[in-house]
Amino acid sequence: MDLKIRRFYDLKKVERACSVMSRKESSAEHSWSCLILADYFLSQMEEDLDRLKIYELLMYHDVVEIETGDIDLLDENSRLHKKEVEEKAMHVLKEKIPAVLSEKFLNLFMEFEAGETQEAKFARAIDALDAEIHELDYKEDWKGWTEEFLRKKKGPLFEEFPALKEAFEQTTAFAKENAYFD
Secondary structure, three states, rough: OHHHHHHHHHHHHEEEEEEEEEEEEEEEHHHHHHHHHHHHHHHHOOOOOOHHOOOOOOOOOOOOOOHHHOOOOHHHHHHOHHHHHHHHHHHHOOOOOHHHHHHHHHHHHHHHHHOHHHHHHHHHHHHHHHHHHHHEEEEOHHOOOHHHHHHHHHHHHHHOOOHHHHHHHHHHHHEEEEEOOO
């Protein structure tokens, strides 16, 4: 066994802006809930999508955060160079994980980021929806968010997937009706 596999476990240590009770959510927890959310929607949709590819995209999509940390959607300064920072981190991390997974990780990360395949588009929409659903339990985390900001940043990701768009609209309406937005 290649003990470099342990490097993936460091994703459990990466904190996101989202809360979980009295602590912050880890990127590993977020990846897990994305997988559950994807399975939920894929189980009811008629689109012909490759489930395994979607699961793999979601499983690896935030692994670069082991090197970069999470870059908050509200942090516009950090987001200016997000792509370059993550690409550099991707190459550094590729050398620190088992060789048997390094090319797979690289290819999946690049496919997710490019967002050109239907599976990558779906995975990116799930990634965006997961945080919104998760944060419905943590109203205090919505500080600084507006409905307009949410629609601008996340809304376009759901256009090709009616079930995801409907879920986005439901969660956004709930947030608006319950005064989550500033």
